[in-house]
Amino acid sequence: xxxxxxxxxxxxxxxxxxxxxxxxxxxxxxxxxxxxxxxxxxxxxxxxxxxxxxxxxxxxxxxxxxxxxxxxxxxxxxxxxxxxxxxxxxxxxxxxxxxxxxxxxxxxxxxxxxxxxxxxxxxxxxxxxxxxxxxxxxxxxxxxxxxxxxxxxxxxxxxxxxxxxxxxxxxxxxxxxxxxxxxxxxxxxxxxxxxxxxxxxxxxxxxxxxxxxxxxxxxxxxxxxxxxxxxxxxxxxxxxxxxxxxxxxxxxxxxxxxxxxxxxxxxxxxxxxxxxxxxxxxxxxxxx
Amino acid sequence: xxxxxxxxxxxxxxxxxxxxxxxxxxxxxxxxxxxxxxxxxxxxxxxxxxxxxxxxxxxxxxxxxxxxxxxxxxxxxxxxxxxxxxxxxxxxxxxxxxxxxxxxxxxxxxxxxxxxxxxxxxxxxxxxxxxxxxxxxxxxxxxxxxxxxxxxxxxxxxxxxxxxxxxxxxxxxxxxxxxxxxxxxxxxxxxxxxxxxxxxxxxxxxxxxxxxxxxxxxxxxxxxxxxxxxxxxxxxxxxxxxxxxxxxxxxxxxxxxxxxxxxxxxxxxxxxxxxxxxxxxxxxxxxxxxxxxxxxxxxxxxxxxxxxxxxxxxxxxxxxxxxxxxxxxxxxxxxxxxxxxxxxxxxxxxxxxxxxxxxxxxxxxxxxxxxxxxxxxxxxxxxxxxxxxxxxxxxxxxxxxxxxxxxxxxxx
Numbered sequence: 160x161x162x163x164x165x166x167x168x169x170x171x172x173x174x175x176x177x178x179x180x181x182x183x184x185x186x187x188x189x190x191x192x193x194x195x196x197x198x199x200x201x202x203x204x205x206x207x208x209x210x211x212x213x214x215x216x217x218x219x220x221x222x223x224x225x226x227x228x229x230x231x232x233x234x235x236x237x238x239x240x241x242x243x244x245x246x247x248x249x250x251x252x253x254x255x256x257x258x259x260x261x262x263x264x265x266x267x268x269x270x271x272x273x274x275x276x277x278x279x280x281x282x283x284x285x286x287x288x289x290x291x292x293x294x295x296x297x298x299x300x301x302x303x304x305x306x307x308x309x310x311x312x313x314x315x316x317x318x319x320x321x322x323x324x325x326x327x328x329x330x331x332x333x334x335x336x337x338x339x340x341x342x343x344x345x346x347x348x349x350x351x352x353x354x355x356x357x358x359x360x361x362x363x364x365x366x367x368x369x370x371x372x373x374x375x376x377x378x379x380x381x382x383x384x385x386x387x388x389x390x391x392x393x394x395x396x397x398x399x400x401x402x403x404x405x406x407x408x409x410x411x412x413x414x415x416x417x418x419x420x421x422x423x424x425x426x427x428x429x430x431x432x433x434x435x436x437x438x439x440x441x442x443x444x445x446x447x
Numbered sequence: 448x449x450x451x452x453x454x455x456x457x458x459x460x461x462x463x464x465x466x467x468x469x470x471x472x473x474x475x476x477x478x479x480x481x482x483x484x485x486x487x488x489x490x491x492x493x494x495x496x497x498x499x500x501x502x503x504x505x506x507x508x509x510x511x512x513x514x515x516x517x518x519x520x521x522x523x524x525x526x527x528x529x530x531x532x533x534x535x536x537x538x539x540x541x542x543x544x545x546x547x548x549x550x551x552x553x554x555x556x557x558x559x560x561x562x563x564x565x566x567x568x569x570x571x572x573x574x575x576x577x578x579x580x581x582x583x584x585x586x587x588x589x590x591x592x593x594x595x596x597x598x599x600x601x602x603x604x605x606x607x608x609x610x611x612x613x614x615x616x617x618x619x620x621x622x623x624x625x626x627x628x629x630x631x632x633x634x635x636x637x638x639x640x641x642x643x644x645x646x647x648x649x650x651x652x653x654x655x656x657x658x659x660x661x662x663x664x665x666x667x668x669x670x671x672x673x674x675x676x677x678x679x680x681x682x683x684x685x686x687x688x689x690x691x692x693x694x695x696x697x698x699x700x701x702x703x704x705x706x707x708x709x710x711x712x713x714x715x716x717x718x719x720x721x722x723x724x725x726x727x728x729x730x731x732x733x734x735x736x737x738x739x740x741x742x743x744x745x746x747x748x749x750x751x752x753x754x755x756x757x758x759x760x761x762x763x764x765x766x767x768x769x770x771x772x773x774x775x776x777x778x779x780x781x782x783x784x785x786x787x788x789x790x791x792x793x794x795x796x797x798x799x800x801x802x803x804x805x806x807x808x809x810x811x812x813x814x815x816x817x818x819x820x821x822x823x824x825x826x827x828x829x830x831x832x833x834x835x836x837x838x839x840x841x842x843x844x845x846x847x848x849x850x851x852x853x854x855x856x857x858x859x
């Protein structure tokens with residue numbers, strides 16, 4: 160019995176970490192149609208910001224929840240001003256430019272901090288269910304995923320900024336006619352997406368192996384989830400993250416980790432074949 | 448002057464051949480003036496394997512500097528020609544050609560991953576350049592032109608498994624990286640577990656980009672092993688040790704590893720995550736013998752920012768020194784004469800202790816050490832003297848088959 164509770168926690172962990180990893184990408188890709196191949200490096204920057212500041216004596220919670228998103232948000236802002244703003248509407252060019260950007264970021268971090276492991280200890284301990292152990296951190300990640308979902312929903316649905324942002328994404332020319340400055344909206348949306356990604360990096364820092372090249376392990380799954388989710392940022396990402404996260408964990412538990420990966424990617428291929436517009440293109444049309 | 452077509456062709460032919468010959472003439476003139484013995488070095492100083500390669504380059508340079516300080520070899524100084532292979536197999540192939548054909552070096556030390564070794568070994572066979580591979584690996588290389596000075600599983604896993612069984616129990620769960628090193632090492636772990644009366648509950652392999660180990664940790668708990676044997680590799684896999692600790696499993700089931708701590712895991716992971724992991728290698732920086740202390744001190748003095756000085760660096764140093772002994776004994780730099788001298792049972796006392804070359808396998812008989820992580824450092828528990836490369840010896844006999852040039856897969 161206890162093993163099923165633990166397995167359910169694993170599934171919850173898989174879903175919430177995947178959701179956190181993808182949310183920033185969904186904002187940038189889903190809303191702005193910029194393929195940000197440097198997404199993995201934004202995660203890495205968030206993790207580094209957390210580790211470096213925590214090891215310098217900053218409280219671990221502040222390092223994760225404040226330093227990481229603020230730092231990566233500022234980096235995102237600078238990148239948008241210097242690079243991305245020239246690339247709106249140029250899908251292929253934006254891929255090439257952000258890929259170059261990802262190599263640049265890896266290079267800079269390697270030069271500064273070296274090509275070695277970094278780490279912070281995991282806050283919160285473990286707890287036991289029957290004879291099994293799990294960690295409170297798993298629950299904390301799930302909580303954070305729920306909080307982030309609520310915040311993004313609230314901002315996009317109920318604030319003036321959210322309304323303007325959604326209008327601009329839908330029809331920039333019309334929004335501009337009505338007095339909105341699209342350039343400014345894009346800028347702040349990109350910075351927001353980067354900050355959310357940085358937060359994910361910070362939250363995963365205590366349970367990941369942190370190296371300059373760590374982003375590579377996340378970027379493929381993040382894209383797969385966002386594309387599988389379709390146009391709706393929240394409902395799409397959440398449903399795709401739930402599907403892939405649980406398939407991965409359950410498959411890895413009942414078969415081997417190798418097949419776990421294979422089954423996830425197979426699921427993604429079948430999903431895109433059946434629902435070319437993603438899950439939300441079919442089931443949550445018009446939702447956020 | 449009128450130029451006939453024939454005369455024009457003649458003259459341009461002469462001019463061309465002079466131009467082509469000129470560098471060779473100048474070059475041999477320059478060599479005659481200084482005439483150093485050249486040592487080629489192919490190590491990764493950048494890219495994912497850069498952290499492993501950097502101390503190896505430092506160790507090689509230290510060995511060469513020491514030999515030069517003692518007057519060089521055969522009255523000639525040594526000169527290192529080093530290329531950073533950037534963790535890129537293509538670079539290995541390219542620079543190996545360059546060392547063999549353009550630089551015409553007298554010996555090459557280098558190669559870190561097994562893939563890189565197999566990319567360059569045939570080049571050195573073809574161009575008859577003596578080659579030293581100084582990294583621990585899965586064993587089985589059988590090639591008269593190649594000397595492998597690092598440890599093989601028979602030298603380390605054989606010690607690690609029984610002591611782990613003694614410490615914890617007979618039921619083990621193997622987790623390993625999903626490529627040739629992990630697969631082969633898992634086989635060795637299984638063999639030594641069975642030889643020691645143990646039992647393998649399950650063996651799981653992980654692609655190198657797996658980052659979430661939640662379901663594995665649950666699976667391990669459900670299997671209830673006494674012991675975990677790990678051959679996980681790379682930055683992403685370090686997440687296992689973190690998530691294991693986060694789940695509160697640390698200290699409940701002990702971990703023994705053939706890969707943990709080879710780079711710098713003990714110093715970068717938190718003490719809570721790395722304490723009590725046990726490992727076995729051919730050398731640890733923390734060894735307190737005078738030779739080891741002075742070796743570490745010299746490297747750290749020259750390069751204060753050096754990453755952990757592991758078996759990789761110690762074997763590189765010893766590899767260069769063994770080669771130098773061979774040259775001294777042969778009294779020549781001729782490749783065959785040096786190989787014959789190296790096969791005569793040469794011994795060198797290095798930072799890891801006494802190292803001797805084994806004639807039939809071209810591997811080394813060397814000390815192996817068992818250690819446990821304590822407070823972010825290795826604490827050496829036991830020393831096994833004269834560990835033999837029994838795995839390679841079971842398939843390779845260069846005395847009987849001197850023309851072998853392959854890597855045998857050792858069937859268990």
